Amino acid sequence: MAPRTPCPIEVAHLSKRYGPVRAVDDVTLRVERGEIYALLGLNGAGKTTLIRMLLGMIAPTGGTARVLGADVSAGDRSAWARVGYLVEAAAAYPELTVRENLDVVRRLRRLPAGPGDIIDRLALGPYADRRARTLSLGNLQRLALARALIHAPGLLILDEPVNGLDPAGVAEIRALLAGLAERQGTTVFLSSHLLAEVARLATRVGILHHGRLVGEHDPGHLDRHRRRRLRLATRDDAAAGAVLRAHGYRPEPAGPAGLLLADDRALAEPERVAAVLVHGGVPPAELRLEEEDLESFFLRTVAARDAEGER
Numbered sequence: 001m002a003p004r005t006p007c008p009i010e011v012a013h014l015s016k017r018y019g020p021v022r023a024v025d026d027v028t029l030r031v032e033r034g035e036i037y038a039l040l041g042l043n044g045a046g047k048t049t050l051i052r053m054l055l056g057m058i059a060p061t062g063g064t065a066r067v068l069g070a071d072v073s074a075g076d077r078s079a080w081a082r083v084g085y086l087v088e089a090a091a092a093y094p095e096l097t098v099r100e101n102l103d104v105v106r107r108l109r110r111l112p113a114g115p116g117d118i119i120d121r122l123a124l125g126p127y128a129d130r131r132a133r134t135l136s137l138g139n140l141q142r143l144a145l146a147r148a149l150i151h152a153p154g155l156l157i158l159d160e161p162v163n164g165l166d167p168a169g170v171a172e173i174r175a176l177l178a179g180l181a182e183r184q185g186t187t188v189f190l191s192s193h194l195l196a197e198v199a200r201l202a203t204r205v206g207i208l209h210h211g212r213l214v215g216e217h218d219p220g221h222l223d224r225h226r227r228r229r230l231r232l233a234t235r236d237d238a239a240a241g242a243v244l245r246a247h248g249y250r251p252e253p254a255g256p257a258g259l260l261l262a263d264d265r266a267l268a269e270p271e272r273v274a275a276v277l278v279h280g281g282v283p284p285a286e287l288r289l290e291e292e293d294l295e296s297f298f299l300r301t302v303a304a305r306d307a308e309g310e311r
């Protein structure tokens, strides 16, 4: 029988307290091989603390973490050989060039001097001979990712990997990580507060709030539970509102001008809404389907939980 590959990440009741602050509070989660698991949370939610515990950089005050089948203990760097990690983009040697920075990592990891493959994969070619201190935040982040990927690890643990990248850079990193997971079975555990990006990249999303894991979802769930509404612009909102109410819709004012409709019937058949208004003599100048962005979704769901907790 083939040996069972160890579970990439297993965390049980993991906690970290700093005095009265519960930075990470009784988190239990498991990440399977080939998953892209995103830990989503607002600033201060505990993402970095959890990642530092996974990497043995700080000791938990409770619970356990296993990475690639081995217990993690603070100060023990044995897992680092098999893990690619990114915890601080600024950790590059500022006076060395991009190429020299990568050479240092290559030597430390005892890797053969390779061609510029990793430089190309991270689109760092034009900056290869620039000193790290002169790089933009986005390129510094690319260099940090190159360092994490240089030894083709089976597990990547990345704290805010797309921080500082422009939209094109974010898309590049997304394609790179998705390709690694898909083609090589690389497991990716990342943290982010960029909700829209996470929904497109992750195969599973864990929501961390005040140190607690308050939910785990597939990205489809996030999509299904996002609020949608129709925004209407008309030349006479009062008349349009009356026409819509007469047809059983429940329009609401959209600030100083325009109307919003969130009824399921309106969302399912926006063209009927338009037809009703045309027949009622107030044709819409604009009718647009709006989707709640994930930031607002997140704040709404987390706020609902907080309110429940206080009751």
Ligand SMILES: Nc1ncnc2c1ncn2[C@@H]1O[C@H](COP(=O)(O)OP(=O)(O)OP(=O)(O)O)[C@@H](O)[C@H]1O
Binding pocket: 018, 021, 022, 023, 024, 041, 042, 043, 044, 045, 046, 047, 048, 049, 050, 193
């Ligand atoms: N060394 C420390 N000493 C005291 N408190 C700390 C320490 N490190 C983190 N904290 C606190 O623990 C909580 C979680 O911080 P953490 O940096 O893990 O959050 P985060 O989700 O990574 O946030 P960000 O996205 O802002 O980095 C915060 O309240 C933070 O102030």
